[in-house]
Amino acid sequence: MNNDHVSINRGVWNDDAANWVAVGKRLWSLATPEWGNWGIPDEDLNLLPKNMADMDAIELGCGTGYVSGWMARRGARVTGVDISGEQLATARALAAEHGADITFIEGNAEATGLPDAAFDFAVSEYGASIWCPPDKWLQEAWRLLRPGGRLVFLGNHPLSLICSPVDGSPANRTLHRPYNGMWGADWTKVEFEPTGVCFNLTISSWMDLFTETGFDIAKYQELYAPEWASGTRAAIPADWAKYYPVEQVWHLKRQG
Ligand SMILES: C[S@@+](CC[C@H](N)C(=O)[O-])C[C@H]1O[C@@H](n2cnc3c(N)ncnc32)[C@H](O)[C@@H]1O
Structure with missing residues (x-):
């Protein structure tokens, strides 16, 4: 594993940010x-949640900020954190275009510096x-959430890796790894299409880590491409x- 993943990934996303503006615009709309x-x-x-009125919500690695925008539209007070200043410039411009009042912070989702139990x-x-x-950002998400707070996250299925x-x-x-x-x-x-350093775990390792960190599993979903x-999208053929x-x-639900 490359231990300099934070600066590598920041560089990758700053360099690639212009290619995500159109996608961000579409998803914000x-x-x-x-x-x-x-x-x-x-x-x-x-x-x-359908109704997020009076909820404090945070998006960890918000990119162009459309998920933050969806949460703001549902009534939440939203903070979006991202390591890439270029991605955040797009997020801020699109939030302004959509009249969304969102706090965007440039920072590392593994150590945001935001207060304990604020979300x-x-x-x-x-x-x-x-x-x-996973161990670093899950610990940070746990710290940021209030007891009983929810964490929902989507990423690649380990089988696709x-x-x-x-x-x-x-x-x-074919099984390549x-x-x-x-x-x-x-x-x-x-x-082909080099990018940054990505993380994933076996399903049982994810589950062990949730328990060690202090999360209960509320639901697990495996997603397929629709009919x-x-x-091919993101190097996975339909x-x-x-x-x-x-x-x-x-x-997940934060214990405590
Ligand atoms: C694919 S975007 C995800 C955002 C959005 N959902 C999307 O799909 O466009 C990935 C984002 O994660 C951010 N990122 C990568 N490493 C990060 C870190 N350590 N802390 C915060 N954000 C990070 C990148 O800068 C990038 O904007």
Whole structure:
């Protein structure tokens, strides 16, 4: 594992931010949220509480901030944290365009510096959920949440990582990596579409970590590509993702 993941990932996202403006614009404009690479409607998944009035909510690794925007629209007081100043510039511009009053903070989701027990709800969609070591950011999310507070996060399913070739080319039906000992992957030097350092665990390791950190599991969802899907998104072909779980969502409750 590359230990300099924070500065590497900051650089990757600052350099790539311009390529995410159009996606951010589209997602900010949606009438109802859609999740993950295949845009699964929130009515099918229920990742966000329908009514967030009077809730303090935080997004860890908010990128262009559309999830923060959806939560603000549901009535929450929202803070979005991201390590990339360039991504936050887009988030701030889109929030202004949509009249959303959101506090965006440039910082590391593994150590935000925000006060203890300040939030009722925390969320991450492909943010801290994949770009930060799970033990570090889960501990931080636990600290930020009030007792009984909820954490919902979406990221790659471990099976999609196992089936992804080590050169970065699209996933297929071969096992390319061991499941035992999974920690994530360093994509910085791969031949196809190099990016940063990502993290993932085996399902039982995630569950052990939740228990050690002080979270109860409320729900676990495995996501597939919808029937209409075609082509390849984020290096996973639709024809793979219709048959194998491509993404996972954990719904957790802070103990205490
Ligand atoms: C794919 S975006 C996720 C946001 C949004 N849901 C999206 O899909 O565009 C990933 C974001 O995670 C941020 N990120 C990576 N490492 C981070 C860290 N250690 N702390 C905070 N944000 C981080 C990146 O800067 C990037 O904006």
